[in-house]
Amino acid sequence: MSVVSVMGAVFNLNHPAHTVDWSFIHLSVANVVVIGLMLVVFFLAILLPFPGAAGRDAARRGGGSA
Amino acid sequence: MSTGSGIPPIVSSKSWTVKVREKGVESLPPERLLPDGQPTYVASWIYVFGVASIASLVVIIGSGCILALKGPAWWHETGVGHFFNSIHLWSVELFFFAMVVHLWGKYWMAAWRGGRGRVWVTGAIVFLVAVPCALTGYVSQQNFDAQWISTQAKDAMNSVGVGSFFNLTNFGQMYSYHILLLPIAVVALVSLHVLLVRRNGVVPPIELEEKLKS
Numbered sequence: 358m359s360v361v362s363v364m365g366a367v368f369n370l371n372h373p374a375h376t377v378d379w380s381f382i383h384l385s386v387a388n389v390v391v392i393g394l395m396l397v398v399f400f401l402a403i404l405l406p407f408p409g410a411a412g413r414d415a416a417r418r419g420g421g422s423a
Numbered sequence: 424m425s426t427g428s429g430i431p432p433i434v435s436s437k438s439w440t441v442k443v444r445e446k447g448v449e450s451l452p453p454e455r456l457l458p459d460g461q462p463t464y465v466a467s468w469i470y471v472f473g474v475a476s477i478a479s480l481v482v483i484i485g486s487g488c489i490l491a492l493k494g495p496a497w498w499h500e501t502g503v504g505h506f507f508n509s510i511h512l513w514s515v516e517l518f519f520f521a522m523v524v525h526l527w528g529k530y531w532m533a534a535w536r537g538g539r540g541r542v543w544v545t546g547a548i549v550f551l552v553a554v555p556c557a558l559t560g561y562v563s564q565q566n567f568d569a570q571w572i573s574t575q576a577k578d579a580m581n582s583v584g585v586g587s588f589f590n591l592t593n594f595g596q597m598y599s600y601h602i603l604l605l606p607i608a609v610v611a612l613v614s615l616h617v618l619l620v621r622r623n624g625v626v627p628p629i630e631l632e633e634k635l636k637s
Contacts, residue, residue: 389519391516394520395520395523395524395527398520398524399469399524399527399528401468402467402468402469402471402524402528403467403468403469403528404474405468407466407467407468409466410463410467412464413463413591414463
């Protein structure tokens, strides 16, 4: 079975798009999922420590070169 | 007169090339254009999304060039064509994803501070120009999806009064916009945006700037 067939079995796309309706807001579920993912990535980018950032900060406070 | 080495002597002049060079070096010295390093505050995930947008743009341009070389029959009917078609689509998805997170990050850190107004404005214009660049791509696919999108979106164009200039059902016009005019605009604006970032430096966090002021 090809990859396309397997993916087609997982996601049934043979129907009109599901939508989210709230007042004048009318969005497809796919777009809501992408917007949600962008928000998750945005907050993770703020909260998660960057590799090596603490070391650079310590070097700067200690008078070393950053 | 010869210098003996076969190279003619340089005559000091104020030709336009000299003026352009001097202005260029003055506004963007080489050590600012290609710096040794970045400030420590740049070591944060929120500063990654600008370069992620540029990386996606490089993949978009590369895959787009291959699609343009081979044409619609290839990208619809062959396995490799489908692959590059998908690479092009998903790099566009990634470009917009990274660009939106970059925009949110810069908005909430008020990235126009410290004389960086033009950096912010060029970034915002890139986003606005990238939207029709993507739309013209969707309507240039040469399939039923393209037909559906073009016939729906033409009403939006007509409703704002630009339908006679920008005809979404005209494949030739849309394809020209998509592979020539709008990509040139996006790449030029992104280049200007990056040069302005180099010139002004990456915006510091608000609390650091306040600490430095006090």
